[in-house]
Structures are given as structure tokens and as C-alpha cells.
Amino acid sequence: MMKVNGATHIGLVRESNQDAFFYDVKDKDSAIAIVCDGMGGANGGNVASAIAVKTLKERLEESTGENGKPEYLLASVMAAANVEIYDTAQSRPELDGMGTTVVAVLIRGSVAYVSHVGDSRLYLFRDGSLQAVTRDHSVVQEMIEKGQITEEQAKTHPRKHFITRALGVSHDENGEFDTLDLQNGDRLLLCTDGLTNMADRQVVENILTDSSIEDAVPALIQAALDRGGTDNVTVVLVDIDGI
Ligand code: CA
Numbered sequence: 498m499m500k501v502n503g504a505t506h507i508g509l510v511r512e513s514n515q516d517a518f519f520y521d522v523k524d525k526d527s528a529i530a531i532v533c534d535g536m537g538g539a540n541g542g543n544v545a546s547a548i549a550v551k552t553l554k555e556r557l558e559e560s561t562g563e564n565g566k567p568e569y570l571l572a573s574v575m576a577a578a579n580v581e582i583y584d585t586a587q588s589r590p591e592l593d594g595m596g597t598t599v600v601a602v603l604i605r606g607s608v609a610y611v612s613h614v615g616d617s618r619l620y621l622f623r624d625g626s627l628q629a630v631t632r633d634h635s636v637v638q639e640m641i642e643k644g645q646i647t648e649e650q651a652k653t654h655p656r657k658h659f660i661t662r663a664l665g666v667s668h669d670e671n672g673e674f675d676t677l678d679l680q681n682g683d684r685l686l687l688c689t690d691g692l693t694n695m696a697d698r699q700v701v702e703n704i705l706t707d708s709s710i711e712d713a714v715p716a717l718i719q720a721a722l723d724r725g726g727t728d729n730v731t732v733v734l735v736d737i738d739g740i
Contacts, residue, residue, distance in 0.1 A: 499528050499604070499740070502710045503733030506718045508691060509726035515542030516689050516731040517550040517597075521558065526740045528604040529557050530733045532617050533597045534689040536663065541595030545582045545665050549597045552578035557603060567603055567610035568674050575599065575612050575664065575672035582665025596663035599672065600631060600687050607679045607740045612672035615660040618693060621677060622684040622705045627698055630677055634662035652694045683737040684710075688717075691730030695721035710736050 499522050507514040515535035522528045533549045535542030556574040578599070586592045598615025611619055616633040632638060636659040637651040651657060664670055677685075684705055692701075696717065704716045714734055721730040 498522075498525055498738060500710050500736040500738070501528060501530060501733065502714045503530070503532075503687075503731070504714050504718055505729065505731040506722065506726070508729050509722060511727075511729055513540075513543060514729045515546055516691065516729040517543075517546035518687075518731050518733050519550050519554045520733050520735075521554075526604070526606050528602075528735060529554070530602045530604075530685070530687050530735055531599065532687040532689060532731050532733055533599050534615065534617050534691075534729070534731070535595065535597040536660075537592070537595035541586070541592045542597070544585065544592055545595040545597040548582050548585060549578045549599050549664055552581050553599070553601055557601075567605060567608075571601065571603060571610060571612040571674060572671040575601070575614070575670065579664045579670045580668075583668065586665060594666070596665040598660060598689070599664055601672075602685060602687060602735070604679070604735070604737075609677040609679055609685060611675040611677060613675075614662045614664050614670060614672050617687070617689050620686040620688070622686060622702070623680065623682070625702065625706055627686070627702050627705070630675060631673070633660070634673070635660045657690075657694060679737045679740060681738050681740060685735040685737070686717075687733040687735075689729065689731045691726075691728035692717060692721050692732055694728065695724040695726065695730065710734055
């Protein structure tokens with residue numbers, strides 16, 4: 498039986514938590530997991546991430562069991578969330594410019610269908626090591642790919658928060674799609690940059706190696722807090738079993 502657990506924490510510095518998440522296990526081999534990190538203004542970020550989670554959750558839950566191709570389903574729900582956020586921002590000046598990252602995972606059978614925008618990430622933990630499934634839409638990711646900075650330097654780079662794609666900031670955004678073949682024993686980690694900029698890869702791997710799903714989620718959040726907790730931190734962990 499698949500298991501999912503998740504949590505969010507405001508961190509030690511921020512005055513509001515602009516992250517949002519949702520997860521649900523529908524049956525033994527069907528699940529949904531979503532993590533968002535909002536941005537823009539005093540309240541805009543909270544509104545954008547909340548709209549994204551609500552829209553994705555409702556539309557993905559409604560569609561479970563349909564035979565539609567997951568690629569088209571995810572693109573259409575991401576586009577719907579994008580328009581919802583964009584239109585809300587247009588109609589309320591105080592929310593102008595708000596947006597959100599998203600990483601959304603739809604598990605059907607032995608495949609994870611993934612869509613993401615921005616720098617919230619999906620990792621696969623298999624055989625004791627963590628592999629990135631998503632690639633950030635961010636300025637520092639582009640700099641890494643050009644060989645200008647290392648992954649370690651990216652974590653503390655002054656432009657580390659600059660993302661190049663987000664939901665809600667333009668008319669057109671429906672996410673980047675990926676698929677991942679699953680094996681029993683895999684762990685999927687969805688998280689915001691409040692985890693990845695704080696906790697070292699080795700620390701995350703150690704927690705995922707040693708801890709049950711119930712213990713791993715609070716341990717990951719604590720690892721981010723122990724290293725400063727300068728951002729909101731959100732994790733959702735999926736244990737693949739019985740697929
Ligand atoms: Ca963040």
C-alpha cells in the first residue's frame with residue numbers, strides 16, 4: 498500500500514507561510530501530491546499558492562479513474578490554475594504580480610506523471626541516493642547549466658529566488674511534463690526551496706535512509722530549521738509499495 502505524509506512550516510524568519518500542499522491516496526496504486534510556493538506582495542503569495550492547490554486538487558480528484566492521457570490532464574489542470582491566478586490578480590490590484598511555483602505528481606499504477614513550474618522540486622530516492630526528477634525554472638539553474646556557478650554556490654547566490662517560470666504571471670503556462678517509472682521501495686520527495694536551500698543533500702539522504710514516513714517528514718523540516726529556517730519549508734513524501 499502506498500503511503501503519503503506531508504507538512505509545512507513557516508520557518509524561523511518569515512512572517513507568513515506562502516507555501517501550500519495537498520496529498521491524497523485514492524486506492525492502492527493511485528495518488529496525488531502537490532507542493533506550491535507562492536510569491537508576490539504581502540498576501541499575494543498565499544493567495545496564489547492556495548488557488549493553485551485548490552484548482553489542481555479539485556480537477557485531479559474529479560478526473561481520477563478517467564482514461565484520459567495524464568500528460569493532457571496535467572497540462573489542462575495547470576493551465577486552469579494559471580488562468581485562475583492570473584484573472585484573480587488582474588481583478589484585485591493588491592494582488593498584482595502574484596504567482597506560484599508548483600510541483601504536482603499523479604501516480605497511476607507504476608508510473609508517476611509529473612508537472613512542474615518554477616523551483617519546487619521532485620526527487621526520487623532509490624537505492625540510498627537522491628536523484629532530481631525536475632529541473633528548476635530559475636536563473637541560478639541556467640547559470641549552473643552554463644557552467645557559471647556550482648549547485649552549492651546556487652544555494653546562497655543573491656539571485657537564488659529568481660524563477661523564470663511561475664503559474665499566474667502570464668496568459669500561457671501549463672507546466673513542464675515528465676514521467677517516472679516507479680519500483681516498490683521508491684520514495685518520492687516533493688519540496689519547496691525552503692528545504693533544498695537549507696538542508697544538505699547528505700542530510701536529506703540520511704533521513705530518508707533511516708526514517709519511517711511518519712518520522713522522515715518532521716525530521717526533514719527540522720533539518721531546514723536547524724540550518725537557519727530562513728524560508729517557509731514544505732515537504733510531501735510518498736512511499737511506493739504494492740504497485
Ligand atoms: Ca520558498
